[in-house]
Amino acid sequence: MSIAENLNKINLRIAEAAREAGREPTEVRLVAVSKTKPVQAVQEAMAAGQAIFGENYLQEMRDKVGQAGPGPQWHFIGHLQSKKARQAAELAHVIQSVDRLKLINIISKRAVELDKQLGVLIQVNVGGEEQKSGCSEADAPALCQAVAEAPNLKLMGLMTMPPFFDEPERVRPIFARLRELALTLAPNLPQGSMDELSMGMSGDFEAAIAEGATLVRVGTAIFGSRY
């Protein structure tokens, strides 16, 4: 199957999952996760109409942003080290993996210097499993508030990455909890700043859509497996 065929299939499945959940298919946007894949794969997806790409590694993202040229929107979705945060603010349209105050300060400062508006999702480690990325649910309110108040940052919502993404029956409650958290936070934040829920990957994006995902991050099912 070509990348174009895979994209077509995924978009149909997204639309179907949305309708089954009583939602409009246009409420769900596909982030094509192109990590470890060459820029040719990105260009093939762009030619097939794909508009949003997700990357986990900054060096790789920088190469592809340069080579792919203007057009696509780039989302940084990987674990972000403080020393790389300035660069992430330069390259990305949206950073989905913001999980601590220090990052917020760095990327806001850089966005101001660049005179750009940078979209931000707070990554939450729902359920508190052992993993390197994501703030605790308890820390989420303060971090959201900090982004909402930070110059040149636009708070868009929440992101989560379940640790056991290979077990669909265990991820669904995690997705539900992220949505509930966003609903709890929204009244205390500026209008529209909890609109996005980034959750769901190749193996579980339909369950995520059933629980309210607005951004699904799909890699393998579009570009094939990574080695």
Ligand SMILES: *Cc1c(COP(=O)(O)O)cnc(C)c1O
């Ligand atoms: C790699 C990755 C994805 C995509 O995973 P697939 O299983 O290949 O669809 C989504 N989100 C994050 C944060 C990732 O690192």
